[in-house]
Amino acid sequence: MGENAPKELVDLGKTIAKTFPGGQFSGVIGDQAHVYGYHRSRNALKAAGKTGDYSLQFAFDKSGNGDDAAGVDTNLKPADMRTATSRLLAAAKAKDPRLVALREFFGTLDGKNVRGFDLAKHQDSNGADNSHLWHLHLSIKRRYTRNKTALNLILAVIRGDDLMSAKDLWAFKIPHTDTTHRVTYWADQKDMTAQSWLRSGAYHAALGRQDILAELKEVRAEIAALRAEIAAKK
Numbered sequence: 001m002g003e004n005a006p007k008e009l010v011d012l013g014k015t016i017a018k019t020f021p022g023g024q025f026s027g028v029i030g031d032q033a034h035v036y037g038y039h040r041s042r043n044a045l046k047a048a049g050k051t052g053d054y055s056l057q058f059a060f061d062k063s064g065n066g067d068d069a070a071g072v073d074t075n076l077k078p079a080d081m082r083t084a085t086s087r088l089l090a091a092a093k094a095k096d097p098r099l100v101a102l103r104e105f106f107g108t109l110d111g112k113n114v115r116g117f118d119l120a121k122h123q124d125s126n127g128a129d130n131s132h133l134w135h136l137h138l139s140i141k142r143r144y145t146r147n148k149t150a151l152n153l154i155l156a157v158i159r160g161d162d163l164m165s166a167k168d169l170w171a172f173k174i175p176h177t178d179t180t181h182r183v184t185y186w187a188d189q190k191d192m193t194a195q196s197w198l199r200s201g202a203y204h205a206a207l208g209r210q211d212i213l214a215e216l217k218e219v220r221a222e223i224a225a226l227r228a229e230i231a232a233k234k
Contacts, residue, residue, distance in 0.1 A: 020080035038139035039071035060141040068145040072138040098153035101144035106132040
């Protein structure tokens with residue numbers, strides 16, 4: 001089973017490395033020590049009988065190119081590891097919408113202990129080995145492995161750009177609806193940018209109405225199904 005290192009993920013890793021002097025991109029596709037998780041492609045995991053792998057369970061990991069590996073590793077100097085990890089952790093805990101494409105990350109805050117966070121479950125993530133004391137690991141939701149827009153927003157967080165002024169956020173259309181991240185991205189309103197949402201205040205209101213919006217979507221789907229059934233009986 002073939003595995004790809006999408007150019008978009010390679011570019012992300014290389015740009016992170018360039019952001020911090022002395023940084024070095026170390027890869028996307030896992031070596032023989034990586035037999036599970038996001039460094040392996042969905043198709044490779046399935047071919048190996050690993051259908052229960054944690055990186056295949058959510059809807060956002062069941063779409064996208066099946067041959068794409070989805071992990072990004074970048075070696076950073078100790079101080080930069082602490083900086084990058086701190087920025088990602090703060091943004092993850094705040095449910096920063098720029099991290100919509102990020103499933104999890106591992107790094108360190110003190111150079112002694114590995115620190116990880118699972119954004120899908122909004123909780124600390126454990127079990128990573130000590131290599132994450134010197135390399136930053138990003139697990140990208142498989143749906144977004146080739147979505148440069150969403151990946152650049154992760155980069156904005158790592159760079160330390162402020163949410164309210166990051167030029168990257170203003171420049172891009174809001175990419176996708178992701179209810180797991182509890183943030184509404186209005187994919188059907190193609191002319192709507194993050195800037196207009198933030199300025200109008202509707203963006204923040206949308207965060208609080210997420211559950212209602214999700215239920216409304218389900219109701220609409222049920223109504224559409226009923227209409228189709230009625231039409232078929234006529």
